[in-house]
Amino acid sequence: xxxxxxxxxxxxxxxxxxxxxxxxxxxxxxxxxxxxxxxxxxxxxxxxxxxxxxxxxxxxxxxxxxxxxxxxxxxxxxxxxxxxxxxxxxxxxxxxxxxxxxxxxxxxxx
Numbered sequence: 001x002x003x004x005x006x007x008x009x010x011x012x013x014x015x016x017x018x019x020x021x022x023x024x025x026x027x028x029x030x031x032x033x034x035x036x037x038x039x040x041x042x043x044x045x046x047x048x049x050x051x052x053x054x055x056x057x058x059x060x061x062x063x064x065x066x067x068x069x070x071x072x073x074x075x076x077x078x079x080x081x082x083x084x085x086x087x088x089x090x091x092x093x094x095x096x097x098x099x100x101x102x103x104x105x106x107x108x109x110x
Contacts, residue, residue, distance in 0.1 A: 021100035029093030040082050
């Protein structure tokens with residue numbers, strides 16, 4: 001039979017291991033989110049630059065309005081898709097960061 005000190009020592013080791021795994025998952029998840037944000041920003045900047053070039057070469061006000069409307073619609077749809085993706089990434093991040101603690105929480109509940 002394990003002494004209380006041994007039990008406490010083992011629990012401390014489990015908690016430290018869980019904390020390290022959780023921090024690792026958190027770091028990886030945040031890096032993924034940062035990369036995704038950088039990619040989205042770069043793409044948005046490039047599309048905005050392309051719009052300015054296109055508007056500069058447009059001659060009629062109707063074409064300017066149509067071009068800008070199409071760009072706005074596309075930008076809005078891309079933003080909604082990206083926001084959804086960010087939501088999923090954050091949810092995955094939370095799940096992965098919590099996963100190492102599940103076993104410890106299950107032991108405490110018993």
